[in-house]
Amino acid sequence: MSRTLPFFIVSILVQLVFATPLGIVPSPLTITNSMLHWASLGDSWATGVTWKKELDYDEDHDEVIKCRRSKESYAYQMSQNDLLFPKQGQVFKWPACSGSAFGVMAAQAEQMDEGTSFATLTIGGNQLGWDNMVQSCIYVPDPLRVICSPEYPDSAGDCYKAIELTKSKLNNDKEFLKTIPVMIGAIMDRGKAKNRDFQLYVTNYAHPFNVDPNWCDEQSFGMFWCRPRLTSKLRRAFNDIAETLKQKIEEGVQYFQDNDYNGRSLHYVEISQGFDTHRFCETNHTFEDQWDDNPNSENVWLYNPPKPFWVPQMPMQRDVDTWLSEHPENDVGVGGPPDRPGSVMRPFHPKTKGFKSMADNIIGKLTGRSK
Template sequence: MFAHAGLLLAGLTLTSARPPQQALTNNDNLHHNNHHNHQPPSIPGFVALGDSYSAGIGTPIPGPKENNCRQGTGAYPFLLAADLNLLPNPNSTSPTTNTTTPFQWLSCTGSLTTDLLSTSNPNSPSQIDTIALSPVPPAFATLSIGGNDLGFFDVLNACIFRFYSFYSGTCASALAASEAALLAPDFDLRLLLVLRETLDKVQWEKHPRFTITVTGYAKFFNAETEECDGVSLGVWWGGAGVVRGPKLTKEVRGRMNGLVERVNAKIRRTVEGVNGGFAGMERVVFVDYDKEFEGHRFCEEGVKEPDYGREETWFFLPGGGDSGEGGRPPDGNGTEVALGERDGWLEEGSELVDVEKCLERAERGGDWGERALCYMAVVKSRWPNERLVGEDLTQRLPWEEVGTTSWRAPTYYGKTFHPRSKGHEAIRDNVYEVWRQHGIKLGPRQ
């Protein structure tokens, strides 16, 4: 084993999926998002809960450095807060915290339902524990949760990327495990507890208009086209310039889409069950925005994947840019890197992934980027001749010693298959439409 085998963390802090400790202190990226001219209603504030889909991983970061929850200002909760004029003043001389700002952005990449549920440990509060009750409770909450509980990453690893190479298992076994988790009652119970604990935290009986808006997930693929049947998005070279990895066949795409559909159906049923306990009052609404992604998935008709320049794809590709940024695929010689890959390298002294210790932590949490980095580091430590697509073996940081085997891998795999900014805008718009349908008087479009 190499003496210094590991991955240098590029913009990724290995922390548990807890709310970020720093407040959002600038809104430089707002002006193109808050495009409504009429005055929004007066809303005291709201809280955003959930996972990476609510954190907006991959979209522009809300400051000079990515925070520990990998939040991005393209996230649909951030867009809602911008529309409602709930963002903190970037020119304020007094710092704010997540527990005092009108917009409590507690969504955190890697979160499981257990990261939201209340805990008895005051030194490690959950997202629900962090909800502020003073001075005014939030008017509503948004929530995205479930993908990490039900094994989305395991399916993407085994069926698409193979980060863990030979150890990744089979696509069939990963899909079977996720489907079994969907059939088990555990997730339903935890989601039910999350919704009820959130309502209790804001003292719902005193605030009859408080609602929770739960968002689902979107299917990743057009499963009917033939263009992707021979395409692989695997991360390792197989020799002779061929990417080693599973093919995106119709069968694989169809089963992965079916998994998303069943997740959404399960979330919908849980939401309906909670509302059933409130004698006809809708305390929770479900936003199934999947239909908005029609025509914007991977493997659409006439698209040759991976198409890094296609603006109408609303999910991130490995190394691809955000909406409006474009992007280039990295090549096998390292002569080209994906747009933004060198942005955000950590400073001298940044830690490397410890291949002896990272597995337990990574597999216990739900952060896709952390797991991908750990898996790739372990593979490199055991098989040093293995080579990542786009890896530049000659590139070295100034403080790295000649002869060491520490190396860097991009953290952009953590954002892969998450919505780009255009996708989040579509989710926001669908939230407004569902509010209108349910008579919820929130947002400037009411």
Template sequence: MHRLLRTAAVATAALALIAVPAAAQAQAPELDYVALGDSYSSGSGAGPYTDAICQRSVKAHPSLLAEELGAEFTFVACGGATTDDVLAGQVQSLDAETDLVTIGIGGNDIGWTSAITACITPFQDCTPAIEEAERKATEELPAKLDAVYTEIETRSPDAEVLVTGYPRLFAAVNTCDAFGSISIAEQKRMNTGADVLSAVIQAASEDHGFTYVDVRDEFTGHEVCSRQPWLHGLTLTDIPYHPKASGHSSGYFPALLGAL
């Protein structure tokens, strides 16, 4: 049994069997939680940041989850991270005492930002960039994710691991974003690419017995160009095409709680 589940079971059994004075009650074990990943995990775009370089936000879903669980929290997710970055540095925060791990990674490995950039560039066909990102997702990313997930298993064999996916970016109902340079067809094509990435991450995580947390349903109706977007569109004042604070609190956070 995972330590996370075991701790909950022990606590429930203890409460059911015996009542003791508060002063005599033993402290419940504190949950040891480590958050790994890229900008969608660090909270780029959500602000404010405790780490300006990695853009770790107090409003990011790992921070919200740690507060909800009252966990001992190690936050090492970093904007711009790839699977290589996770292996080179972030996994060092894991050990045999880790109870819970969340990780969202893969978008930077397939050049998803380059595909977005191509689509917001006027008079440029972004289909080749999306197709290249999809190729990397299906042909190269599985092995990279397998290496990361294997390392997590090795370092924290008893941990409960939640793997977060990415939302579809666009509502695909009008051309509100990037001064109208992204057509509805391009928005739909980007969303198809996001689905390809999600499928790859889900398959890889489930191969390791991890729980995949799909946030696409939560973000439906809240994409860029929707009436109430939880994602930044093209902006010079924040991190474009990343979740706002509302995307973390109303999208990722409840999805994670549901998975737990």
């Protein structure tokens, strides 16, 4: 006799598990042959950025280099979490890929399995030139640059120009806000073709900084000769962009919910609040905490690049020469060889505990334990 529970029994059990105090409500999860099929779509905030072998999700080297999927990510942690559904009963598909933007989301959705119950989606940061801001305002990772640009908010500075360029892209509703419901529609069409009960859960991104004036105002994450200070004005500018991005994502989700017949199958998940007290520049943290590359760090839940040994002091030229010989692909951000180390691609991405917070918020939404 087969030991697989009949479909109708599994459906009843799932509804009981996710009952609320107001009564038993249908779960958003559709179980096929006792298995939960689900997928994760999006960019590097959906994949994480693997930077050492034990964090690699993919076994194929080319796939590791292409998409950087990491076992730190919220998607992987969800797939290993029995609170969502017994992990032995999960069939997890992971089309998300580092570097992705709106234009490839339909193609990612095509890769979902037949019978997919739901997908998660984190996307939008790569549309804006976020990495250009990080390079120009935070790290300035050019060892040959000795004439430094004015600090933010000087309008003649590279940082100011990078931030204004990102703002212009974010506030171009034709190219950004109006694209969100169209992209969601393309994903939803493909999801509903695979399962009429398909649901989509869209997240925002975390605000990277604590903005309170504190010890961080006179510190810098600059890696070489140019050391822009992490002033509260600069930190607030970064957080303001993260907040505007959040609002645009929420507006796009709300528009789809209000105007598309599949609107009830779309859900927004707020994740930034979970990073409170664990951002860069928290008042009760230290400068050394900012560079802690322990994936399970208790304090800062976002990555910096490998810390040059002279920081926070200015280097000697021989120090820089030594560093470059040990880290030939030192560029922080976009561009450069595709096989450069993940350790210089991970900055401003969550560590394991940051991604766990995201996973907890998504599971809470899925199971009805959070609004």
